[in-house]
Amino acid sequence: MRVLYAGAIIGIAYCLIRFVEYNFYFARSRAPNGAEAAAIGAADALVAVTPGFGGYAARRVGTLARIADRDLTPTKWALEPQFASSLLVLTDALVSEVDTPFLASTIVHEMVHEGQFPGYKGTSWAQKAAYQVQSDFLRQLGIQGTAAQMYRQFPNTRADYITDLHDEFSDYNVRNPAIR
Ligand SMILES: [Zn+2]
Numbered sequence: 001m002r003v004l005y006a007g008a009i010i011g012i013a014y015c016l017i018r019f020v021e022y023n024f025y026f027a028r029s030r031a032p033n034g035a036e037a038a039a040i041g042a043a044d045a046l047v048a049v050t051p052g053f054g055g056y057a058a059r060r061v062g063t064l065a066r067i068a069d070r071d072l073t074p075t076k077w078a079l080e081p082q083f084a085s086s087l088l089v090l091t092d093a094l095v096s097e098v099d100t101p102f103l104a105s106t107i108v109h110e111m112v113h114e115g116q117f118p119g120y121k122g123t124s125w126a127q128k129a130a131y132q133v134q135s136d137f138l139r140q141l142g143i144q145g146t147a148a149q150m151y152r153q154f155p156n157t158r159a160d161y162i163t164d165l166h167d168e169f170s171d172y173n174v175r176n177p178a179i180r
Contacts, residue, residue: 025084029067032065050137063114064088082122088110102165105137112130
């Protein structure tokens, strides 16, 4: 009986945390405008047609994309709440100042988290897994090279996005990183 009570309390606590977290990020984000919705749609479509990554597109169907100003997010480019996993918060900078393949790669990264257990998502193992899949996705699209090459190849993508991604791939020891 005691186990049942404990289970019920954990269940209620989980729902409560999820509710609070969902509303925290929902209140600090907004619906995408027309241009942003088009950019997200193009990225989603790219994920869906990339061989080996259709599962992430399927996962994405169940999530709601919202836009946040960069200042309002604890992470710099995008986030997927720890418990409220049906919410995908993308920064306005990511959606409007980064090319489609990179936006798509960040969506794939967040969809890796979507499949991870709440509480585990924030660990370095969880991040390493997400960056590995993100890197593999870019290589699958034929995107690979040094950061310097990427700045030249993608002049419409913010250089700090490329720099950050390069650093994360390096910090998490991603195998065959798309950005060396
Ligand atoms: Zn991550």
